[in-house]
Amino acid sequence: NAGVMQNPRHLVRRRGQEARLRCSPMKGHSHVYWYRQLPEEGLKFMVYLQKENIIDESGMPKERFSAEFPKEGPSILRIQQVVRGDSAAYFCASSPGDRGGTEAFFGQGTRLTVV
């Protein structure tokens, strides 16, 4: 049983390009979180999704960032017109969906570098 799968593991983009980060949750998990981590800093919540629905996007920047979790396929975090400050590790975590109690399991992350 595969764990949470993120791809790509490393992504290099030039300023102004688009970055697409993918996350396939663990089998049986219907909820996905996205977090961003800058070097030497903690995990910052970005968005919490279930299939075809955004539960909480309070951590998402108002512009250039969007996320989706379609009925079929992986969750996608999309960053348009990337800037150097977007360089970070982006972690996805999945959970079964019991909002009251369950832990989440993380993928290995995508390290985005904007040059």
Add this chain to the structure above:
Amino acid sequence: RKEVEQDPGPFNVPEGATVAFNCTYSNSASQSFFWYRQDCRKEPKLLMSVYSSGNEDGRFTAQLNRASQYISLLIRDSKLSDSATYLCVVNPNKLVFGAGTILRVKS
């Protein structure tokens, strides 16, 4: 006030020492609590859940005080491999992570 606060450390301890980490949270509606560990540049991994009655897993003991909105993690007989960042996590309606406490165990 941050939703989850932790002492950033670092805590530098010798092998065999006992070390305790503390964490406070602001949302009294939080329903579940966890400790994760994160090794350098890797993904966080679940260490243990935290229950109101307190719980133990080998050398690790977690405690929860709902009245004070306080969580603790005790590590006994520290090993070199325990060196990592320990993340306190609370779940009011989504997982909220503290910034982490750095532990360095030295021989």
